[in-house]
Amino acid sequence: MDGRCDVFYLRAMTQAEQYDVVVVGSGGGALTGALLAARAGLRTVVVEKTEYIGGTSAYSGGACWLPGTDVQQRAGLPDSTDAARTYLNAVLSDPDQDKLEAFVGHAPALVAELEAMGIDFVPVPFAEYFDAPGRVPNGRSIQVSAVDRADLPAEVAPLVRPPVELDRVGQGGRSSLTGGQALIARLAAAYVEAGGEIRTNLPVTGYVTDDAGRVVGAAAMTPEGPVELRAERGVLVAAGGFERNPEMRAAHGVPGDAAWTMAPAGTNTGEPIEAAIAIGAAADFGGVGWFCPGLEQPSGAGSFTLGFRSGLMVDSTGRRYANESLPYDRFGREMAKAPERIPSWYIFDDREGGQLPAIAIPQGDADEHLAAGTWVKADTIAELAEATGLPVDALVEQVERFNSHAEQGVDPDFGRGQDEYDTFFAVGTGPNKALTPCDKAPFYAARFVLSDLGTKGGLVTDAVGRVLREDGSTLPGLYASSNSTASMFGGVYPAPGAPLGSAMVFASLAVRDLIG
Numbered sequence: 001m002d003g004r005c006d007v008f009y010l011r012a013m014t015q016a017e018q019y020d021v022v023v024v025g026s027g028g029g030a031l032t033g034a035l036l037a038a039r040a041g042l043r044t045v046v047v048e049k050t051e052y053i054g055g056t057s058a059y060s061g062g063a064c065w066l067p068g069t070d071v072q073q074r075a076g077l078p079d080s081t082d083a084a085r086t087y088l089n090a091v092l093s094d095p096d097q098d099k100l101e102a103f104v105g106h107a108p109a110l111v112a113e114l115e116a117m118g119i120d121f122v123p124v125p126f127a128e129y130f131d132a133p134g135r136v137p138n139g140r141s142i143q144v145s146a147v148d149r150a151d152l153p154a155e156v157a158p159l160v161r162p163p164v165e166l167d168r169v170g171q172g173g174r175s176s177l178t179g180g181q182a183l184i185a186r187l188a189a190a191y192v193e194a195g196g197e198i199r200t201n202l203p204v205t206g207y208v209t210d211d212a213g214r215v216v217g218a219a220a221m222t223p224e225g226p227v228e229l230r231a232e233r234g235v236l237v238a239a240g241g242f243e244r245n246p247e248m249r250a251a252h253g254v255p256g257d258a259a260w261t262m263a264p265a266g267t268n269t270g271e272p273i274e275a276a277i278a279i280g281a282a283a284d285f286g287g288v289g290w291f292c293p294g295l296e297q298p299s300g301a302g303s304f305t306l307g308f309r310s311g312l313m314v315d316s317t318g319r320r321y322a323n324e325s326l327p328y329d330r331f332g333r334e335m336a337k338a339p340e341r342i343p344s345w346y347i348f349d350d351r352e353g354g355q356l357p358a359i360a361i362p363q364g365d366a367d368e369h370l371a372a373g374t375w376v377k378a379d380t381i382a383e384l385a386e387a388t389g390l391p392v393d394a395l396v397e398q399v400e401r402f403n404s405h406a407e408q409g410v411d412p413d414f415g416r417g418q419d420e421y422d423t424f425f426a427v428g429t430g431p432n433k434a435l436t437p438c439d440k441a442p443f444y445a446a447r448f449v450l451s452d453l454g455t456k457g458g459l460v461t462d463a464v465g466r467v468l469r470e471d472g473s474t475l476p477g478l479y480a481s482s483n484s485t486a487s488m489f490g491g492v493y494p495a496p497g498a499p500l501g502s503a504m505v506f507a508s509l510a511v512r513d514l515i516g
C-alpha cells in the first residue's frame with residue numbers, strides 16, 4: 001500500500017463527530033472554558049486522556065489567585081485590581097502588559113459569572129510569595145466551597161480524580177470534596193447540567209485542519225481506532241504541560257525528574273503541545289516550571305512539601321544553602337541551582353514525635369520511610385551524618401551554628417523568619433517563630449528531591465488565549481490556556497493560586513473569543 005492509499009484508508013476508517021467546541025484536558029482551566037461554552041449554548045465536549053477528570057488540578061488546594069473580585073470585597077480584604085496590577089508589575093520580569101491587563105481586568109467578571117451559576121468562592125488565607133508593593137497581608141486567594149459527592153450529577157460523581165495520597169495507591173476518593181477536587185467537581189457538575197459532554201479514556205493525538213490551515217477539530221484514539229472530533233468554533237487546549245515526559249523535560253531544560261513531579265501518573269506527556277507545534281504554533285519554554293521541594297517517597301515519587309516548621313535543609317556537603325521557609329517555588333529554584341542540592345537532606349529533631357515538621361502532600365508513613373532509607377534516624381547529629389553519608393564535621397558544625405542563631409532569633413546566613421511568608425506556617429515559641437533549634441534527640445534526616453506542580457512552558461498565546469504562530473499571526477481555530485501554554489508569569493510564581501487563576505481566566509477569555 002503506498003502513502004496515498006494509507007491516508008485514504010485512515011480517512012475512511014476515521015469517524016467524525018460534530019461539536020462546536022472541543023476542549024482538550026479536564027483541569028481547572030479546561031472545565032472553566034467548557035462550562036462557559038456550554039452555558040453559551042455551544043455543543044461542547046471535554047476530552048480527557050485518563051479515566052478521571054481533574055488532573056493535577058484535582059490534587060491541588062484549589063486556591064485561585066483571582067484578584068479584585070467581590071469575594072475579597074465581601075471579606076473586607078485590602079485587595080483591588082489596582083493593587084494586583086501593582087504587585088504583578090513589581091514581581092514579574094518585563095511582563096506582557098496586554099496579558100497582565102487581560103488577567104487582572106477579567107478576573108472579577110469571571111468570578112461574578114461563576115458565582116451567578118451557584119459556584120461560590122470563599123477567601124483562603126495564604127501569604128503571597130514576594131514582599132512587594134501591592135501585596136495583601138495573608139493573601140487574597142480564593143477557593144470554591146466544599147461539595148458532597150452525593151450531590152453531584154451521576155455522570156460526574158465517579159469521575160473526579162481522588163486526592164493524591166489515595167490516587168497514588170490506587171484508592172478511590174472521599175465523599176466530601178474540598179480544595180481542587182471541589183473546584184473540579186463543581187465546574188464539571190455545572191458543565192454537564194448545561195448540556196456539556198465529558199469523554200474520558202480518550203487521548204487527543206493531534207488536530208484536524210482544513211485546506212486553509214484552520215483548526216477544525218481534534219484527532220483522538222479509541223481502542224477501536226482513531227476518531228475525529230470536529231469543532232465548528234474552535235479547539236481549546238488546556239491539557240497540562242509535559243511533566244510526565246522525560247524527553248520533553250530534557251529538551252526544554254526542566255530540572256528534576258518525571259518520577260518526582262506531582263502531575264498524576266498517566267497524565268501530562270505534552271502531545272497536545274507537540275501536535276500544535278507541528279501545525280505551526282509558536283512555543284516558549286522559558287518559564288520552565290512551578291517548583292517545590294519534594295519529599296522523596298520509598299516508591300521514588302516526590303511529595304510537594306511546604307511550611308517547614310523546624311529543622312534545616314542541607315546539601316551533600318552538609319551545609320544549608322537557602323532559607324527553608326521560602327515559598328516553595330523559590331526554594332525549588334534554589335535547589336535547582338547546584339547538583340549537590342539534589343538530593344538534599346532535611347535534618348529535624350524529635351519535637352514533633354518523629355513526624356516531618358512540615359506539610360508534605362502526602363507525607364507517607366514514617367516507619368516505611370525509615371525502613372526504605374528515605375529517612376534516617378540517629379541519637380546524635382554525628383551518627384545521623386554517618387548514616388546519610390554526609391560529612392560528619394560539616395553537619396555537626398552546621399547544626400551547632402543553626403542552633404546558636406535560633407537561640408538568638410536571627411539567621412544571618414539566609415534571613416529565615418524575616419518575611420511574612422516565613423512565619424505563616426511557623427509555630428516556634430522562641431524569639432523568631434520560624435527559627436527553632438534542632439536539639440531534641442533522636443534526630444532524623446529526610447531525603448528531598450526537586451519536585452514540580454507542573455511545567456509552565458508551552459504554546460504562545462495572545463491576551464485572549466488564541467494560539468500564535470512564530471510570525472505573531474493567530475493559528476485560526478486553536479486556543480490554549482493552563483500549563484499547556486507559556487505562562488504569563490514567566491519564571492515567577494507570584495502567589496498561591498497563580499496556576500489555576502491564570503488558567504481559568506485565559507480559558508474563559510478564549511471561549512468569549514470563540515463565541516464571537
Ligand SMILES: Cc1cc2nc3c(=O)[nH]c(=O)nc-3n(C[C@H](O)[C@H](O)[C@H](O)COP(=O)(O)OP(=O)(O)OC[C@H]3O[C@@H](n4cnc5c(N)ncnc54)[C@H](O)[C@@H]3O)c2cc1C
Pocket residue numbers: 024025026027028029030047048049050052053054055056057058059060061062063064065164202203204205238239240241262263266267268269270271272290304361453454481482483484496497498499500501503
Ligand atoms: C498538592 C498540590 C497542590 C496545589 N495547589 C494549588 C493551588 O492551591 N492553586 C493553584 O493554582 N495551583 C495549585 N497547584 C498546581 C496546580 O494544581 C497545577 O499547576 C494546575 O492545576 C495544572 O492545571 P492544568 O489544567 O494545566 O493541568 P492538569 O490539572 O494536570 O490537567 C490536565 C489534564 O489534561 C489531560 N490530558 C493530558 N494530555 C491529554 C491528551 N493528549 N488528551 C486528552 N487529555 C489530556 C490530563 O490527563 C489531565 O487530566 C497544586 C499542585 C499540587 C500537586
